[in-house]
Amino acid sequence: MDDTEPLIPHGNLIAHVVAFAHLLRSTGIKVSVEQTIDLVRALEHVPIVSRSDFRAAARCTLVCRREDLPVFDAAFDFYWRTQSGFDPLMLAIPVVKTPPKPLRLPQRPRSPGDGQDESDRHGEQQEEKVGFTLTFTASETLRTKDFGSFSHEEVQACKELLRTLEWRIEPRRTRRRRPANRPGVIDMRRLLRRSLRYGGDPVELTFREPRYRQRPLVVLCDISGSMDRYSRILLQFIYTISNGLRDVEAFVFGTRLTRITRLLRERDIDEAIAAVSKQVVDWSGGTRIGEAVRHFNYYWSRRVLGRGPVVLLISDGWDRGDPQLLGREMARLQRSCHRLIWLNPLLGNPRYQPLTQGMQAALPFIDDFLPVHNLVSLEQLGAKLATLGARRPERRQNAGGRVRV
Amino acid sequence: MNFATIDELQQALAAHDYIADRPLATAIFLALKLQKPLLLEGEAGVGKTEIAKTLARMQDRHLIRLQCYEGLDVNTTIYEWNYTRQMLQIRLIEALGASDAHAALKEIFSPEFLIKRPLLQAIEESWDRPPVLLIDEIDRADEEFEAFLLELLSDWQISIPEIGTIRASQPPTVIITSNRTREIHDALKRRCLFYWIDYPSLDKELRIVNAKVPGASERLSRQVVAFVHELRKLDLFKLPGVAETLDWATALTALDARELTAELVEDTLGAILKYQDDIAQVRRQGVRSILEKVGV
Incomplete structure (x- = not known):
């Protein structure tokens, strides 16, 4: 140890570092006090006259997630702004309180198209709760009624019922x-x-x-136009399942894939769903399932498909994309998970036949093809998840495995 | 082994064939100065592990490597008692007629009967200079393992119930690597300096190839690196890392290649692309057209 000097070398520096850390926190980057102290200590070793060295030191001490790096850079440029390079005299200027309104920084790197005015969907979520007490018969009809024909009160009642469902996935031997x-x-x-x-x-x-x-669970949910009647209830289902189980990753897709795992951590279900509505840009649009699954495979599968997960893909199979691509990507997805379950709300209709090109392309690579149109089907799903078995289902090499309906 | 400036460290690394750009050199420099672990994340094959090896070689320090896998526990990473010896010792104590249970207990749970695993070795007294501890691919281990690390990494100490706390007099330099197959817990991340290693620029990668595969002709190296950079622009499932570039350059050199040709690339694609789909995609695209872009 050669750093026996006191920790406070340069007058206003500490105040600036603290203010900068504060700014970072206001943009959503978690910076601990310890990390701030580390930066102050680091500055004893790194020449602060070099802007780039100073940036490198601040980066490696204050940030610990890759996603935060672009936000950090923007914040750095904002706080230590000078037109002609870095001016060490900056450090002598008294600290300005960070602007009361957090500056507009690019939010997260993966959604380049956001930042547009979010026309609030407040009206929708403001509806007051209706005191709905379930009589036995009411809940019985509710249980078998198709989600698509739910009235507003029934949606509320369903929310209560969903909360009572207990989720369990057959555990994996570690x-x-x-x-x-x-x-x-x-x-x-x-x-x-x-x-x-x-x-x-x-x-x-x-x-x-x-x-x-418990095995991890990954949910990919279609929210395109054709799923409109189901999306709201299904999101509530995803919310309850991700709060009822330990390790759940959730994504929604229409024409593009959006990760909503963190948004679902909200305490309140309505707030969580409002947050999802805000973040997702392709709500009720077209569907390109193949593209979405491909994006998932390329950018997320390595991060969320460790340790034998169960994947739930929720979609009606109406796909405007390339069916070959969908088949290829489903095959890849199936290879990297323990169980691939496709939930289709249309399957509740006894006359439904999975004849769309997309469904046809995907079917050979699905382990289970199950309905998800009413509460009973969710209960059945629950029972299925609890008894998955320790082995992967048998799958044929190329054409995919048998499909259990 | 002390570097006064970042420049000095950067040059020393380069002298040992590790080309680090300045921000990375700064992170390593701070890890040494502040005695904090350095968490390196990045795609596979960008040279994360190599940093630890280079540091050890450069400063002539011992490298202790812990390859992570699921189920790592105290017995495999920190210490284990040597049960066989302990049992023999009990017999011996009996045979000698000493029957003081307390003394016997104390004796068989003494350091002498301890088998030291990598983490304990790393903080041991016996090194004349602290070792470099490489905790490789921590994302392969489970979360429980991260919990073991917390005490070690923040206080440089390990508690063994039967013996007490063992503390490092000189903390080791700790390099932790992760391929990000899962998120590392924030508690661990906050104890570390963090650096994300990206794929290198064309120029930097060329310098790496020159340093690591000196046998390759300048022309070949240039073409290889340019070709790999073109591949990284494609939408592949697994982009080739620096490790693949080096493998490929080595393979081509072993084949006495002086420059890239379409046939040669076709024959050796397996050295840079590891998924059949990716190889098929590159073939569809046409090796020749990529070579044209590279200027061959």
Whole structure:
């Protein structure tokens, strides 16, 4: 250790660093006090006369997510703005309080098209709750009624019912072990300790057994025009399932794919759904399922498809894109997950036949093809998820596996 | 082993065939100065692991490498008791007739019976200079493992219930790499300096190839790098990393190639593209047309 000097070398510097960290926080980057201190310490070693070195030091101490880097750069340029390079005298200028209105920074790198005025959908979510008490018969009809023909009150009632559903996915055996009472693998460490009580003889055997853990769940939900009647309820379903299970990633797509996992962390279901409505730009538009799945495969699958996940793809299969592309990408998706389940609201209709080109292209690569049109079908899905089995279903190499309907 | 300036460090790295641009050199410099772990993220094959190896070689320090996988636990990463020896020792104590249980307990749970795993080795006293600890591909391990790391990385200490706390007198330099197959927990990230390594620029990659594959002719290296850069513009499932560029340059050199030809590229595509779909896509696009863009 050669840094025995006190931590406060340059007058106003600390104030500026703190103010800058504050600015970063206002843009949504999480910066801890420790990280701020690190930057101050770093500046003892890095020449602050060089703007680029200073930027590099601030970057590697204050930011710890790649997604935040573009926002950081914009904030840096804003705070340490000078036309002609970096002026160390900046540090002597008294700290200006960060502007009361957080400046408009590019939000997240992946949505280049945002920033337009969000015509509030407030009207929609402002509707007051109706005191709806479920009688047995009411809930019975509700359970079997098609989501598409729900009235507003029924949507509200359904929300309550959804909350009561308990979700469980058949757990996956991990490679971690824990102490056990049943015979399994011998736990040498405990065995030895116990045996000391008996003069070193292993009288009592101690064991360890594998630990089980819930499989991650990934939901990809179609919100294009043809799904309109179902989208709202389905989003509520996705909200409840992602708050009821540990490890859920959620995406919605129409013509493009949007990740909504973080938006669903909201406490309040209506706020969460409002946030999703705001963020998603291609609501009720066309569908290109193949493109969406491809985008998912290329940009997200490596990050969210570790550890044997179950993938739910929710769509009616009305696809305006290239069916060949869809087939290819479904095959890739199926190879990288434990179970690929396609939920189709139209499947609730006994006369429905999956004849659209998109559905035809995708079918060979789906493990389960299930309806999702009323509460009963969601309960069935719940039962399915709880009993998936430890092995991947058998799948044929090229043409895909058998489809269970 | 102390570098006074970022420049000095950057030059030393270059002298050991690691071409780092200045922001990266700054991050490494700060990791050494502030004695904080450095978390490197980036696509596979951009030279994350190589940094740790180069640092160790350059400063003549020991490299301790922990390759992560699911289910890593205390027994495989920190320490384990040598059970066989302990049992023999119990027999020995018995045979010698000493029957003081407490003393026996104390004896068999002493450091002498400890098998030290990488993390414990890294903070041990016995190094004359602190080692470089490489925790490779941490995203392959599960979240529980990250929890073990927290104590080590913030306080440079490890607690063993039977012995007590072992503290490093000189903290090791810790390099953690991640391919981002999952998000690392914020608690761990905040204890680290963070650097995202991107694919290098054309010029930088050429310097890397020159440094790492000195046998390749200047002309060949130039073409190889330009070709790979063209590939990275395509919409491939897995873009080739620097590691692939180096493999390819080495392979071509081994084939005595002086320059790229369409046939040669066709025959060796497997060195840079690892997915059948990607190879098929490049073939559809036409190797020749890419070569034309590169100016061959």
